[in-house]
Amino acid sequence: MTQQDGSNEVVEVKEKVKQKSITDTDGVPVGSVDRRERVEVVHDGHGEHHQRVVEDLGAERQNIIAKIIRFIWLATGILEFAILLRMLLKLIAANPNNLFTQLVYGFTDLFLWPFSGLIASPSAGNGMVLEISSFFALLIYAILAWVLVQMIQIGATRVKSRSISVYELDRG
Numbered sequence: 001m002t003q004q005d006g007s008n009e010v011v012e013v014k015e016k017v018k019q020k021s022i023t024d025t026d027g028v029p030v031g032s033v034d035r036r037e038r039v040e041v042v043h044d045g046h047g048e049h050h051q052r053v054v055e056d057l058g059a060e061r062q063n064i065i066a067k068i069i070r071f072i073w074l075a076t077g078i079l080e081f082a083i084l085l086r087m088l089l090k091l092i093a094a095n096p097n098n099l100f101t102q103l104v105y106g107f108t109d110l111f112l113w114p115f116s117g118l119i120a121s122p123s124a125g126n127g128m129v130l131e132i133s134s135f136f137a138l139l140i141y142a143i144l145a146w147v148l149v150q151m152i153q154i155g156a157t158r159v160k161s162r163s164i165s166v167y168e169l170d171r172g
Helices: 057-091 099-115 132-156
Strands: 002-004 010-023 029-044 047-056
Touching (some): 057 132
C-alpha cells in the first residue's frame, strides 16, 4: 500500500500477520507464535527510511486479561467500600432521611438482600445498628472476586507457556 502525506513524502506500508505452530523436541505441538509485522518505507527528498513494527498478539491478549482482572478488583473494592460506609452510617445512627444516606443504603441494599436476616443485627435504643450480615457479605464478595480472578487466570494460561521470538529475514 502506498500513501502520500501532506509533506510530499511517499509512504509504503507492508503488513503481514504470521502464525507458526511450535513443537517441542518430540514433535508435539506446544502452541503458536502470533505476530503482526508492519514495515513502513518513507521516501522523501533526503532518501528512504524504513521502520519495522512487530506486535506480539499473545502479549496483547495477556494485557486484555490483566485489564479484566484489574476491573474485577476495582469493582469489588468499590462495592466493599460502599458496604463499609453503610455499616458506619448504621453504627453512628445516621439520619435515614438524608439524601446521601439514602443513596448509600439504596445502592448497598441491592448487594445485601441475599444476606438480610441471615444473622441478627444487635441495635441500641438510639438507632445504632451493628449489621453483622454486612460483615459476612464483605467476606463472601471478596472470596467470590478471588475465585473469579483465579478462574480467569487458569482459563487464560496455556499448558506449556514460554516466550519464543522468531525472526525471519525476507530477502527479495
